Amino acid sequence: MAVAALIACVSALATTAQLTVVDYGPAPTSLALLANRSAAVIHGKVTRVSPPHLQGSLVVRDVVVDIAAHLKDSRSSAGNREIVFSQLGGTVTVDGRERTTAYALDPFSVGDEAVLFLEASPRDGHLEVMYGNAGAFRRAAGTDEISVAASPSAKTDFGGRQRVPLSEFIARTQAAIAAASSAQRREGTQ
């Protein structure tokens, strides 16, 4: 038997990078349904945004919001003046491996003001904006109006308008939350 010795170079391009894309389901068609599904609805202004970091398998930034109004908060920390939610998106390198999560929500910056419909992640309890942009109603820069264009409720609740005055939006959201809450109570007593 003859033996031939060879040197073999085998590339070990182990999965060195990963990109994650998050897909939301269809957003509710009204503010009432959206409010009903959310753990918290707050109006506030972004005061800090952390660098991206890995949370489970996703890259997120922690966004700190100074709360102007609690419109709904069923969590134990209700009443705090600040709220922190995880915003998906960004790139980090962990152990030499690049991990990226695509932005599923337009990134928030310090100073942004919005009404946010939030839910708790079942994995770790972190708050996240529901349905991406359809759960984040931002105040249009330099105006006293809220942009509702990204939400299906623009049609049902606002007659197809793209922007509505902040005061009107908050009043309608409060009414929607009250209606959802009384519907829940009725269901509970039946």
Added chain:
Amino acid sequence: MKAVRLAIIVAALAMLSVAAARTVRAASTVRQGPPDCTQCAPDVYNYARYLIGSYTVCFLDTYPGNPEWSFTEGEVFAMAEGINQYWNAQLDAAGAQISFGPFIHEQICPSGSIVIRRESLSSSIEAQTHMTEDGNDAIIDIRSDLQLTGDFWKNLAAHEIGHVLDFKDVYDPQCEGKTIMWHVNSLPWAPARCSDSLAVQANYQPANVDYFTYFTPPNCYDQYLVYYYSCWDGTGWYYCGSSWYYITTWCG
């Protein structure tokens, strides 16, 4: 190293060098077609650039029998049909050297396959796809309590495989119904759409892809000492086995 993807065997005696062909997809934006098709053709991340060959799609039952952590045969059938009808047909029509299948339903998925599994996700999230550069070991997570009817399982699976193919979500309101990459799963099922056919052609048609570029990844190589054994059967030598011994890892 977990995934050995490309072998370059340097034969010291025979001076033979073989590089495996990989797909190096050009960042092509060549698109021609009716305006709707062109406007709504999904863009690419330019991330999954090395797709080639057949990809086994494995539907994983993490906890068989538990409906939140497994798939019914009906769900698997619908998703497999969605992927096959939508992408395999269009990839084949474009002459692309990529296909999805076989489709298997397992409790443990083979390495390298595209895994579709149920996962604990927030209630507003339907699915998330972890793409890899060459498609191997991509993972598609579907929310554990998600219930859909047949056509929406087809849509969902075809959409997520669209991400594996590097396609981005489409948000342009004028494109609702015109691409499987529309950002929410709200469309009636259609086995093909011109926007996606155009995107497949632009990104995976051989004329637009350097399919046979010899690609040497710039990362690391494991070096092995390999003994090839030749046996004499009385009339001639024939190959009768090999042994591989790890030497070192070289990066450059």
